[in-house]
Amino acid sequence: MLVAAGLHKTYGATPALAGASVTVAAGEMLAVMGPSGSGKSTLLHCLAGIVRPDSGEVRYRGRSLSELSDAERSALRRGAFGFVFQFGQLVPELTCRENVALPLRLDRTGRREAERRADEWLARLEVAELADKRPGEISGGQGQRVAVARALVTEPRVVFADEPTGALDSLNGERVMRLLSRAARDSGAAVVLVTHEARVAAYADREVVVRDGRTRDLEPVR
Numbered sequence: 676m677l678v679a680a681g682l683h684k685t686y687g688a689t690p691a692l693a694g695a696s697v698t699v700a701a702g703e704m705l706a707v708m709g710p711s712g713s714g715k716s717t718l719l720h721c722l723a724g725i726v727r728p729d730s731g732e733v734r735y736r737g738r739s740l741s742e743l744s745d746a747e748r749s750a751l752r753r754g755a756f757g758f759v760f761q762f763g764q765l766v767p768e769l770t771c772r773e774n775v776a777l778p779l780r781l782d783r784t785g786r787r788e789a790e791r792r793a794d795e796w797l798a799r800l801e802v803a804e805l806a807d808k809r810p811g812e813i814s815g816g817q818g819q820r821v822a823v824a825r826a827l828v829t830e831p832r833v834v835f836a837d838e839p840t841g842a843l844d845s846l847n848g849e850r851v852m853r854l855l856s857r858a859a860r861d862s863g864a865a866v867v868l869v870t871h872e873a874r875v876a877a878y879a880d881r882e883v884v885v886r887d888g889r890t891r892d893l894e895p896v897r
């Protein structure tokens with residue numbers, strides 16, 4: 676579904692990727708592991724079409740991302756891709772329901788339908804009771820579950836999650852991972868999960884390790 680080959684990316688004099696290659700199959704959860712500064716986030720950003728590699732190629736369903744226009748790439752990010760980050764992704768002025776409905780509203784779904792689907796996803800992530808609260812009124816773990824609902828509400832084919840449990844204690848981290856993996860599996864979405872925690876990577880079907888901007892595949896963890 677998503678294939679990256681020979682990615683190189685340098686920021687000024689800092690090499691972030693130096694020949695990274697990775698394949699993501701439909702519906703699988705892939706953990707991207709590796710030490711701090713090894714290039715994990717840069718790899719994720721290249722796969723998602725947010726960062727353009729200096730060389731190498733990323734193909735989504737056979738089409739090279741570099742051949743797409745900026746408008747086509749943003750349409751892909753809005754439609755086929757979903758995103759969960761470590762923190763700071765919910766709009767503080769909006770309720771949780773409005774936050775989850777937002778990607779649908781941006782795609783011109785009517786308010787009533789968007790909010791109905793938002794409520795469904797909040798329930799799946801076991802945070803239905805937070806629908807009318809604002810992000811400032813809920814815990815970090817609850818916020819991450821709302822963020823996962825928002826990433827999945829458009830039924831993306833690939834969810835990119837960059838340290839989604841990085842700011843949580845282990846109990847809340849486990850809960851977010853359990854709900855994220857179940858929700859992704861139910862909707863058939865692939866997940867690219869950046870983490871440095873083995874406990875979090877254990878939810879994945881497969882692992883790839885990034886070291887000094889290069890990737891190395893490992894056997895399944897389980």
Ligand SMILES: Nc1ncnc2c1ncn2[C@@H]1O[C@H](COP(=O)(O)OP(=O)(O)OP(=O)(O)O)[C@@H](O)[C@H]1O
Nearest residue numbers: 686689690691709710711712713714715716717718
């Ligand atoms: N926007 C940027 N501008 C300049 N340098 C950057 C930028 N983004 C990343 N880098 C550098 O590229 C290298 C790889 O960074 P990256 O964030 O991809 O690593 P990472 O493995 O995700 O790290 P961490 O686990 O600490 O988040 C690092 O040396 C980093 O300092």
